[in-house]
Amino acid sequence: MTSPHPPGPTGDLLLPAADTDAPPQAPPASLSRDAWQQLRARPVVWACLAVIALIGLTAAAPGLFTALFTDDDGRCELARSKLGPTTGHPFGYDLQGCDYLAQVVRGSRPSLLAGVAVTAGALLVSVVLGLLAGFYGGWVDSLLSRATEVAFGLPFVLGATVILVAFPRHGLGAMTLVLVALGWSTMTRVMRSQVIAVKDADYVRAARMTGARPSRLMLRHVLPNAVTPVVVVAMLNVGNVISGEATLDFLGVGLQYPAVSWGLQLNTAQSYFLDHPHLLAFPALFLSATVLSFILLGDAVRDAYDPKLR
Amino acid sequence: MSTGAPDPTDPNPPEPDRPVLRVRGLAKHYPTGGGPFRRRGTGAVRAVDGVDLELHRGETLGLVGESGCGKSTLASVLMGAERPSAGTVEVDGQDLFALDRRQLRAVRRRMQMVLQDPYSSLDPRMTIGRIVAEPLAIHPEVLPRERRPAKVAELLRLVGLDPAHADRYPHQLSGGQRQRVGIARALALGPELLLCDEPVSALDVSVQAQVLNLLADLRERLGLACLFIAHDLAVVQYLCDRIAVMYLGRIVETGTREQVYGSPYHPYTRALLAAVPVPDPTLRGAQVALLEGDLPSPADPPSGCRFRTRCPQAQQRCAQEEPALTVRPGTDHPTACHFPLPAQVPPPRDPATGKAP
Ligand SMILES: Nc1ncnc2c1ncn2[C@@H]1O[C@H](COP(=O)(O)OP(=O)(O)O)[C@@H](O)[C@H]1O
Ligand code: SF4
Ligand SMILES: [Mg+2]
Numbered sequence: 001m002t003s004p005h006p007p008g009p010t011g012d013l014l015l016p017a018a019d020t021d022a023p024p025q026a027p028p029a030s031l032s033r034d035a036w037q038q039l040r041a042r043p044v045v046w047a048c049l050a051v052i053a054l055i056g057l058t059a060a061a062p063g064l065f066t067a068l069f070t071d072d073d074g075r076c077e078l079a080r081s082k083l084g085p086t087t088g089h090p091f092g093y094d095l096q097g098c099d100y101l102a103q104v105v106r107g108s109r110p111s112l113l114a115g116v117a118v119t120a121g122a123l124l125v126s127v128v129l130g131l132l133a134g135f136y137g138g139w140v141d142s143l144l145s146r147a148t149e150v151a152f153g154l155p156f157v158l159g160a161t162v163i164l165v166a167f168p169r170h171g172l173g174a175m176t177l178v179l180v181a182l183g184w185s186t187m188t189r190v191m192r193s194q195v196i197a198v199k200d201a202d203y204v205r206a207a208r209m210t211g212a213r214p215s216r217l218m219l220r221h222v223l224p225n226a227v228t229p230v231v232v233v234a235m236l237n238v239g240n241v242i243s244g245e246a247t248l249d250f251l252g253v254g255l256q257y258p259a260v261s262w263g264l265q266l267n268t269a270q271s272y273f274l275d276h277p278h279l280l281a282f283p284a285l286f287l288s289a290t291v292l293s294f295i296l297l298g299d300a301v302r303d304a305y306d307p308k309l310r
Numbered sequence: 311m312s313t314g315a316p317d318p319t320d321p322n323p324p325e326p327d328r329p330v331l332r333v334r335g336l337a338k339h340y341p342t343g344g345g346p347f348r349r350r351g352t353g354a355v356r357a358v359d360g361v362d363l364e365l366h367r368g369e370t371l372g373l374v375g376e377s378g379c380g381k382s383t384l385a386s387v388l389m390g391a392e393r394p395s396a397g398t399v400e401v402d403g404q405d406l407f408a409l410d411r412r413q414l415r416a417v418r419r420r421m422q423m424v425l426q427d428p429y430s431s432l433d434p435r436m437t438i439g440r441i442v443a444e445p446l447a448i449h450p451e452v453l454p455r456e457r458r459p460a461k462v463a464e465l466l467r468l469v470g471l472d473p474a475h476a477d478r479y480p481h482q483l484s485g486g487q488r489q490r491v492g493i494a495r496a497l498a499l500g501p502e503l504l505l506c507d508e509p510v511s512a513l514d515v516s517v518q519a520q521v522l523n524l525l526a527d528l529r530e531r532l533g534l535a536c537l538f539i540a541h542d543l544a545v546v547q548y549l550c551d552r553i554a555v556m557y558l559g560r561i562v563e564t565g566t567r568e569q570v571y572g573s574p575y576h577p578y579t580r581a582l583l584a585a586v587p588v589p590d591p592t593l594r595g596a597q598v599a600l601l602e603g604d605l606p607s608p609a610d611p612p613s614g615c616r617f618r619t620r621c622p623q624a625q626q627r628c629a630q631e632e633p634a635l636t637v638r639p640g641t642d643h644p645t646a647c648h649f650p651l652p653a654q655v656p657p658p659r660d661p662a663t664g665k666a667p
Contacts, residue, residue, distance in 0.1 A: 201430060202425050202427060202430040202431035203430065203431055203432055203433040203434075205386075205391060205425070205431075206423070206425055206431055206492075206495070207433075207444060207448070208391060209386075209389045209390070209391050209418070209422075209423055210418060210422065210444070210445045210448050210449075210499075211414070211415045211418040211419070211448050211449065212444075212448045216448065220433075220436075220444075221433055224433075224435040225433070225434065225435055
């Protein structure tokens with residue numbers, strides 16, 4: 001390296017002037033703003049958002065769709081069992097002779113609730129555990145890493161089946177807990193490795209040397225700089241959770257009649273779908289569209305945040 | 311700030327002219343290998359290996375040495391970020407590593423550090439205002455919350471930045487501006503002692519002088535004691551009252567600026583000086599690059615004098631006996647060399663210095 005221009009003999013120093021080095025080039029917007037700008041430009045993102053918004057609306061206000069699209073009066077007549085689509089009842093009737101559109105629309109709620117609740121729960125668990133393991137290292141890390149490995153090794157469907165069969169009278173809350181318990185490990189690993197990458201950064205060292213407590217280092221510096229990839233992984237995972245919940249319902253170990261869900265509707269449909277394909281088609285269509293939208297959206301978000309993974 | 315009025319509860323009554331910072335026999339060894347099968351004492355990177363330093367009030371000490379000689383390691387031990395393997399660090403007479411947590415917090419208010427890389431030392435998710443205010447948030451007793459924004463503006467002005475920059479993010483600033491933010495943060499608590507670890511080496515050459523000027527000016531105005539780390543003698547030339555030259559974890563020569571620049575005794579110091587560009591173009595041809603080869607590994611330092619593998623004056627005794635850092639007959643400041651070079655100005659011009667007889 002060459003020497004700087006000598007500042008002249010000590011003593012008569014000038015007041016600092018503005019630096020003459022290059023002003024920042026096109027100011028790189030914050031990471032999230034950058035990502036959003038990329039996302040906005042992609043039609044597939046808008047399509048996914050539209051589907052998710054629509055499904056979200058069905059979950060929030062199922063009555064709206066029933067009123068708009070069917071003549072359903074809420075009564076079920078066994079005489080109409082499994083009848084196909086007719087005017088006034090575009091999806092036909094289910095096994096009990098209830099309006100199938102109303103049933104399918106009602107089925108979106110457990111799927112979305114499970115998707116959101118499980119993701120939020122797993123995200124919370126993995127952020128906390130990953131932060132502690134990565135930041136403290138040592139025995140905390142060893143302990144948590146072993147636990148993560150065990151959880152990672154559990155087969156998803158089999159694990160959930162075993163637990164849920166052991167507690168037969170469960171609702172959506174219990175299922176959420178089981179899915180969180182089986183789903184936190186991947187995100188925890190991601191979080192832990194992010195934290196390890198961030199915790200020795202110079203800005204963390206600077207705060208530490210000023211006397212910052214570990215809680216401050218973790219919450220103010222490490223967490224904001226480490227959490228983005230985990231959030232992205234979590235978003236990628238929503239679709240998987242929804243299909244997982246439907247799978248458990250379908251297998252008969254998830255929600256039970258009289259609950260209404262797409263997985264249960266598919267379970268019922270399997271015995272009749274050769275003669276009454278609409279029983280299978282409509283819940284399958286809704287489920288696939290929802291899962292696919294979440295997965296494509298998650299992919300797009302990941303691409304926008306981390307071009308390296310593309 | 312706690313300068314001035316003597317504290318009656320101070321366990322160490324101030325001795326006259328007690329140094330702000332006193333380092334004795336400091337060593338930091340990093341065990342090599344690792345993993346569960348590491349046996350104790352198999353080997354270590356001896357990043358810092360027996361350093362003595364003193365820094366007095368208002369004084370600036372330049373610590374100079376090649377990259378990898380242990381300067382940053384020394385600085386982070388001095389800041390209490392890492393525990394030393396041996397030796398003591400006293401800040402105003404208090405042993406830094408014997409303090410309880412509360413006392414350590416108090417000491418940390420008095421010593422702050424400017425880090426080398428202004429790009430990695432500012433949290434990218436925080437605004438400049440929050441970065442500069444963070445030391446005040448960590449030590450809330452220093453200033454009530456409502457007065458902190460004014461203090462931040464004052465600090466930004468002090469380092470030559472527009473207080474309106476407080477709302478910006480680090481990536482919106484240039485390297486020089488970022489380093490000014492780093493300096494403002496280090497000054498927020500009104501420290502007595504400032505450690506600067508190569509504060510300009512990551513900056514454009516064109517802004518280095520400006521940031522150096524700022525540091526020199528602040529040091530003067532605020533009466534700071536300053537440990538200024540650099541990897542060449544050019545940067546510290548105008549800033550420092552005293553110079554310590556470090557090689558492979560040890561101090562090899564130390565003295566006032568005039569002593570070290572005027573009559574360098576250690577061959578390593580002379581080599582570093584020879585690398586300093588001379589402003590007068592007629593003298594340039596006379597410069598000889600004495601330093602050859604790489605810095606040996608601090609995991610396996612040479613026996614005897616650590617510089618002997620690259621020293622043009624090396625003799626047999628150098629491999630057998632480690633030279634102590636003392637004032638030798640015929641010299642006026644301490645040097646760790648068995649055969650100090652005779653006082654001689656300007657530096658040697660004979661390119662064929664070769665091995666000494
Ligand atoms: N945490 C560490 N573990 C092992 N070796 C280290 C560590 N930190 C520094 N070192 C080694 O110590 C030596 C001195 O490093 P450093 O203090 O950064 O030198 P400088 O700041 O003078 O360039 C180098 O050889 C470096 O590889
Ligand atoms: S002791 Fe010997 S090898 Fe070391 S610097 Fe002096 S002359 Fe060179
Ligand atoms: Mg360094």
